[in-house]
Amino acid sequence: METFLKTISALRGSKVLFLCHDQADSDALGAAFALAQWIGGVVGVPREPAIHTRRLIEATGMDPVKTPDPEAYDAVVVVDAADASQLEPAVPKRFYLIDHHPDNQLVSHAAAALYDPVSSTCQLVFRLLKRAGDHPGREAALALAAGILTDTIHFHKGDAESFRAFGELLEIGGISYEDVKRLYLDDQRRDREVILRAALGSRWVKLGDYNILLAEIRTNIPTFVARALLDLGADMSVVAYEGPEGLEVRTYIREEMASACSLDAVDLMRAVPGVNSGQVWGYRQFAAFRRRDTMPGVLDHMIETLKSRLVTPRG
Numbered sequence: 001m002e003t004f005l006k007t008i009s010a011l012r013g014s015k016v017l018f019l020c021h022d023q024a025d026s027d028a029l030g031a032a033f034a035l036a037q038w039i040g041g042v043v044g045v046p047r048e049p050a051i052h053t054r055r056l057i058e059a060t061g062m063d064p065v066k067t068p069d070p071e072a073y074d075a076v077v078v079v080d081a082a083d084a085s086q087l088e089p090a091v092p093k094r095f096y097l098i099d100h101h102p103d104n105q106l107v108s109h110a111a112a113a114l115y116d117p118v119s120s121t122c123q124l125v126f127r128l129l130k131r132a133g134d135h136p137g138r139e140a141a142l143a144l145a146a147g148i149l150t151d152t153i154h155f156h157k158g159d160a161e162s163f164r165a166f167g168e169l170l171e172i173g174g175i176s177y178e179d180v181k182r183l184y185l186d187d188q189r190r191d192r193e194v195i196l197r198a199a200l201g202s203r204w205v206k207l208g209d210y211n212i213l214l215a216e217i218r219t220n221i222p223t224f225v226a227r228a229l230l231d232l233g234a235d236m237s238v239v240a241y242e243g244p245e246g247l248e249v250r251t252y253i254r255e256e257m258a259s260a261c262s263l264d265a266v267d268l269m270r271a272v273p274g275v276n277s278g279q280v281w282g283y284r285q286f287a288a289f290r291r292r293d294t295m296p297g298v299l300d301h302m303i304e305t306l307k308s309r310l311v312t313p314r315g
């Protein structure tokens with residue numbers, strides 16, 4: 001931590017790019033923006049930020065550079081990314097890293113990294129700022145708080161530090177919980193409709209006592225929808241989005257089912273025919289798969305792979 005803080009602080013004065021993963025969410029943008037405010041530099045996204053970040057971008061006045069050339073900067077700090085495929089077509093040759101994703105494939109390639117598999121990248125950035133004795137301003141505090149809210153799925157989950165950091169950020173930034181929630185309002189109305197459509201149109205597969213819901217959606221919010229289907233009562237959800245950005249698949253497996261059936265969401269996703277393991281990230285109960293081109297029948301393949309791997313639970 002101390003060494004990394006020194007390394008990052010030493011970048012002040014040079015031309016720095018804070019690079020998010022593609023389809024950057026509030027956690028990536030929030031982290032990059034707060035760092036850019038602190039060290040100086042620009043926020044970059046490989047192609048486009050995620051739609052749900054529109055209000056955050058407006059509220060903070062951040063102006064992310066799309067498809068930056070990493071070679072045009074003295075230094076690149078990658079935030080909130082777990083795999084090089086998430087940085088295409090702006091993959092830097094040399095970079096620093098701040099991230100929280102379990103099973104990060106970039107850490108070993110980073111010149112230096114602050115890596116800790118906690119709830120969000122924004123709380124790691126806040127940790128750095130606090131250690132440096134620097135207080136984020138209102139906009140940076142709002143951005144960091146938004147990142148934490150997104151990555152904890154509005155506190156559906158979250159470690160102690162994420163709750164504590166969120167509270168401190170409200171206080172330091174002089175912002176209210178409502179200020180942060182307001183960044184998501186439009187979004188929630190639209191998302192709720194996508195979630196309802198997905199739930200009502202989903203394919204329901206029963207394997208033993210377990211309920212599995214599979215859905216295809218046309219709005220790029222597969223993680224939210226997969227999570228919502230789990231909250232609705234599914235033991236496992238698989239949601240596929242296909243659009244101009246490519247294919248995005250997300251799966252959640254409830255802890256009870258993962259233990260009883262010895263399932264690992266990432267292993268399962270990687271075992272699906274046609275899936276390249278480098279395009280999959282996540283952890284035991286959650287896996288994400290992204291690729292640029294379509295993959296017909298991906299949900300069928302997923303359920304077939306699940307059936308072939310399912311260990312009949314005892315008792």
Ligand SMILES: [Mn+2]
Pocket residue numbers: 027028080100120121151
């Ligand atoms: Mn994140």
